[in-house]
Amino acid sequence: MQIDIQHIAKLSRLSIENEKVEKFQKEMENIVAMCEKLPPMDGDYTAVDPSKPMRLRRDDVRPSLKREQLLQNAPQTQAGCVVVPKVVE
Amino acid sequence: MELFEMTAASLSEKLRKKECSAVEITRSALTQIEKKEEQIGSFVTVCEERALKKAEEVDKKIAAGEQLSPLAGIPVGVKDNICTEGTLTTCSSKMLYNFVPPYNATVVDKLENADAVIIGKCNMDEFAMGSSCETSYFKKTKNPWNPDYVPGGSSGGSASCVSAGEAVLALGSDTGGSIRLPASYCGVVGLKPTYGSVSRYGLVAFASSLDQIGPLGRSVEDVANLYAVICGRDPMDATSAVREYGAFGSQISRSVKGLRIGIPKEYFGDGVDPEIKSAVMNSIDMLVKEGAETVSVSLPSTDYALSAYYIISSAEASSNLARFDGVKYGYRAEGYANLTDMYEKTRSEGFGDEVKRRIMLGTFVLSSGFYDAYYKRAKQMQQKIAQEYAEAFSQCDLILTPTSPSTAFQIGERTDDPLKMYAADICTVTVNIAGLPAISVPCGTASNGLPIGLQMIGPKFSEQLLFNAAGCFENLCGGFGVAPAMRG
Amino acid sequence: MNYEMTIGLEVHAELNTATKIYCGCKNAFGAEVNSNCCPICTGMPGTLPTLNEKVVEYAVKMGHALNCKINPVSKQDRKNYFYPDLPKAYQISQFDIPLCENGYLDVMVDEKGNTKRIGVTRIHIEEDAGKLLHDESFAGSLVDFNRCGVPLIEIVSEPDMHSSAEAKAYLETIKSILQYIDISDCKMQEGSIRCDINVSVCRPGEPMGTRCEMKNVNTFSGAVRAIEYEAKRQIEVLEAGGVIHQETRRWDDAKGQNFLLRSKEDSHDYRYFPEPDLLTIVIDEEKIWRLKDELPELPNQKLKRYMESYGLPHFDANLLTENPDKAAFFESCVDKNNCKTKNISNWLLGDVSRILNEKNLSLADTALTPEKLTDMIALIEKGTISVTAGKTVLEEIIFSEKTPEQVVKEKGLAQISDTGALAAIVQSVLEANPKSIADYKGGKTNVIGFLIGQCMRQSKGQGNPAVLKELIEKQIENC
Numbered sequence A: 001m002q003i004d005i006q007h008i009a010k011l012s013r014l015s016i017e018n019e020k021v022e023k024f025q026k027e028m029e030n031i032v033a034m035c036e037k038l039p040p041m042d043g044d045y046t047a048v049d050p051s052k053p054m055r056l057r058r059d060d061v062r063p064s065l066k067r068e069q070l071l072q073n074a075p076q077t078q079a080g081c082v083v084v085p086k087v088v089e
Numbered sequence B: 001m002e003l004f005e006m007t008a009a010s011l012s013e014k015l016r017k018k019e020c021s022a023v024e025i026t027r028s029a030l031t032q033i034e035k036k037e038e039q040i041g042s043f044v045t046v047c048e049e050r051a052l053k054k055a056e057e058v059d060k061k062i063a064a065g066e067q068l069s070p071l072a073g074i075p076v077g078v079k080d081n082i083c084t085e086g087t088l089t090t091c092s093s094k095m096l097y098n099f100v101p102p103y104n105a106t107v108v109d110k111l112e113n114a115d116a117v118i119i120g121k122c123n124m125d126e127f128a129m130g131s132s133c134e135t136s137y138f139k140k141t142k143n144p145w146n147p148d149y150v151p152g153g154s155s156g157g158s159a160s161c162v163s164a165g166e167a168v169l170a171l172g173s174d175t176g177g178s179i180r181l182p183a184s185y186c187g188v189v190g191l192k193p194t195y196g197s198v199s200r201y202g203l204v205a206f207a208s209s210l211d212q213i214g215p216l217g218r219s220v221e222d223v224a225n226l227y228a229v230i231c232g233r234d235p236m237d238a239t240s241a242v243r244e245y246g247a248f249g250s251q252i253s254r255s256v257k258g259l260r261i262g263i264p265k266e267y268f269g270d271g272v273d274p275e276i277k278s279a280v281m282n283s284i285d286m287l288v289k290e291g292a293e294t295v296s297v298s299l300p301s302t303d304y305a306l307s308a309y310y311i312i313s314s315a316e317a318s319s320n321l322a323r324f325d326g327v328k329y330g331y332r333a334e335g336y337a338n339l340t341d342m343y344e345k346t347r348s349e350g351f352g353d354e355v356k357r358r359i360m361l362g363t364f365v366l367s368s369g370f371y372d373a374y375y376k377r378a379k380q381m382q383q384k385i386a387q388e389y390a391e392a393f394s395q396c397d398l399i400l401t402p403t404s405p406s407t408a409f410q411i412g413e414r415t416d417d418p419l420k421m422y423a424a425d426i427c428t429v430t431v432n433i434a435g436l437p438a439i440s441v442p443c444g445t446a447s448n449g450l451p452i453g454l455q456m457i458g459p460k461f462s463e464q465l466l467f468n469a470a471g472c473f474e475n476l477c478g479g480f481g482v483a484p485a486m487r488g
Numbered sequence C: 001m002n003y004e005m006t007i008g009l010e011v012h013a014e015l016n017t018a019t020k021i022y023c024g025c026k027n028a029f030g031a032e033v034n035s036n037c038c039p040i041c042t043g044m045p046g047t048l049p050t051l052n053e054k055v056v057e058y059a060v061k062m063g064h065a066l067n068c069k070i071n072p073v074s075k076q077d078r079k080n081y082f083y084p085d086l087p088k089a090y091q092i093s094q095f096d097i098p099l100c101e102n103g104y105l106d107v108m109v110d111e112k113g114n115t116k117r118i119g120v121t122r123i124h125i126e127e128d129a130g131k132l133l134h135d136e137s138f139a140g141s142l143v144d145f146n147r148c149g150v151p152l153i154e155i156v157s158e159p160d161m162h163s164s165a166e167a168k169a170y171l172e173t174i175k176s177i178l179q180y181i182d183i184s185d186c187k188m189q190e191g192s193i194r195c196d197i198n199v200s201v202c203r204p205g206e207p208m209g210t211r212c213e214m215k216n217v218n219t220f221s222g223a224v225r226a227i228e229y230e231a232k233r234q235i236e237v238l239e240a241g242g243v244i245h246q247e248t249r250r251w252d253d254a255k256g257q258n259f260l261l262r263s264k265e266d267s268h269d270y271r272y273f274p275e276p277d278l279l280t281i282v283i284d285e286e287k288i289w290r291l292k293d294e295l296p297e298l299p300n301q302k303l304k305r306y307m308e309s310y311g312l313p314h315f316d317a318n319l320l321t322e323n324p325d326k327a328a329f330f331e332s333c334v335d336k337n338n339c340k341t342k343n344i345s346n347w348l349l350g351d352v353s354r355i356l357n358e359k360n361l362s363l364a365d366t367a368l369t370p371e372k373l374t375d376m377i378a379l380i381e382k383g384t385i386s387v388t389a390g391k392t393v394l395e396e397i398i399f400s401e402k403t404p405e406q407v408v409k410e411k412g413l414a415q416i417s418d419t420g421a422l423a424a425i426v427q428s429v430l431e432a433n434p435k436s437i438a439d440y441k442g443g444k445t446n447v448i449g450f451l452i453g454q455c456m457r458q459s460k461g462q463g464n465p466a467v468l469k470e471l472i473e474k475q476i477e478n479c
């Protein structure tokens, strides 16, 4: 399988240095080749398991975090908010 | 025998009898860290202050005559992907080089409530992706049995600190073998618990449907005691099982009389080192002499497990690791032109190559047009493997296999070949895929002088059975301990 | 050339639960930035979601209200995309097994009471994203995570609407249902309901055209403008010999235009997959039925009933059923059974609404009770007070504990029906208006209205117009 490594990198928000593209491409193709060993299988697959129903949470308020704590790890903050480069969309 | 070499059980006994103090135990471990850490490199962060403070608290409780938990005053290493409030939690990644969580993982709360002493945050493969502890951004941890060799991964620091006497117990996490593999490489006991029996709240996710936190130690009883503290239903983790758990450590029967041991031929094929095969077969013979019977069972889809594992784990990882984008925490690149550029630079500089490979594999298998051929097929294979295990367990109580097809390999030996690295997990991944519990115990050493691991796999929630059988084996082989080169 | 437009709508409604969908943070609008947040809703490493049971219940209620099949077994999925207001870089939503499917909504589409059935494809639950704040003085954008994790239901319609009026009626009905079953505040200005609009055009009888999607339209009137604009744009493209490309466009309500956001080729690859941090949602049958039983009569059903059994015009019925409090008030007025239904409607929609609007109040904020209102109307109907006096009475009883009778007595508002007193007034008015008498006699009988008005003025509004009319007619005869 030929992998479009640049497309996959873009989707993953990664950029790959030019000198590494070939290496990643080759490695990915080998890994994908290993993954392709899986045989097609019959039978339906649904990702639900009603035998293990999820316990739901009661709608009770719990304390939120203090803003200083919430933002203590943020690389850049201003006016109580996290700062990112200007978003146009 | 010095304090740092003892088991938690005997240290606890000494504390109760006031033959030593908790501070002395912690200092003994800290001294060993001081001596060996430069050579072994088990920790990203050593929590000297946090540890001594806790030890002092324990000593006060002893003085006040309070009832102690079996873990009180016991130095425990915690893998660096488990959040500790106020203490750096890096996942051994540049991406989280400065991340200080404002909250504790549920297991950390449980440890501290049991008065365990958190002695340090253990080095690991970056974001738990690896089998050798070589993908850490900070350092390569060495195998305490021979520092030229890897400790195994990804919980390499957790296994090495226990093996080196730098901690008495440790927490690791196991997504495809990440507790059992380093336990076997470092000659310690490691348990991968049943999926859902230990809360994942506060464990930085690699593959949510496979990850499970588990204990490592130098005796089965210690591992059972630590498991007893960390297991249990947690309302903060929706995947946590709703059930009651017993007190494990005190109830180990150390008997295998009448136990039916399943031997799956798929785990004894050509890929497995003959020395390992014979060590495991010898161990099985010892258990048979104790009254166990053997049954041959078949797990025919084992060959496909690694493929299914890499697809599922990478798919989940690609999504779980998308949040590391330089906005809210951790590393942010400098000098970017716009938002997308910031994302790409941050992620490309913050993640190592192995993490990038897995993110890209995961992105690929989920991307439009490929989902059915990869992800869906892997999930179907997962169901098939789980079914095969269920059938096998209708014929036997436990399944015994090698933990790994080889002993520890040399540092640098497999770093250029991801597939060769991935093969180290061949005996362990099916357990995660089926959500089962499995324990690795040392079962001898190979001609290279390195430990060999025996893996016992049980049905869901059969941890007690695993402790019983592993405890029996521990008695037969005379017990385990700190790696020879690390003893006092 | 004639074209037909086809419209499908995706409505996002914020639910008014106490806490967020996956954590215990307060679900509240308007808090200080980043104050209703915790490690979970800001996607900190290691945190896990736990699903709020009320979110499931609210969505199931809406499913019942829109005649959906409720899936007793459903699941949640991750929708992956990178954006600074989405801290985990994925939204937990539902992909292939939503909570509710295959429903419909009967929407009244004209004033005669004709309804149209709009298919509801599905209703699913998901989490809202945060907000980006832009400030001119600053080179970057600021992220406020307060809205992250606010529970949403997304209601997806079939492409069953063919005019902006139908779309508007559908949206308004959805909104009033949400309010009736009390699961959303529906405050448009707070963005608690938003919609994505799919529009295509085709020539009658031909297959449906290629659709374009407009994102995040915040008001219903904006939706109407956006639909009209987009249909016109597409028709112009086709008329000029062009083709419509499937794309996403951004509606700018201020400019009254939309703009290309992304083409199909650039469309996101969301890489949906089952959310591994959550297990299967299983709702037992008993609970599904209990939630159905808890539903009140819905506004669209009410509207139909008001027209059919009260004989009210569409205009009245529509306004009365707009919100549940008003409808309930109206119905208790009707139950008093002491005045005409149409008069109750007139007063509620007329002067009562005017006073409430002027003071920006709701019925519950006043002292008005169904009893007081209907007693007042009954006084008018019996002729005890005039309509004008009624207005004065209303102004009093709406903000005080006084009864209409008390106000009438205190202010001396009772009409004069005493013919002796009124005859004198009529006499003086007729003397002052000989031309009107001549006109009347010449056949222009409608001058009587003018004469009654003059008499009313002299009686300071207290003359009974019916008695006055009789007296005027009699006196002119005698002239």
Ligand SMILES: [Mg+2]
Binding pocket: C093, C126, C154
């Ligand atoms: Mg949506």
Ligand SMILES: [Zn+2]
Binding pocket: C020, C023, C024, C025, C036, C037, C038, C039, C040, C041, C042, C149
């Ligand atoms: Zn929260």
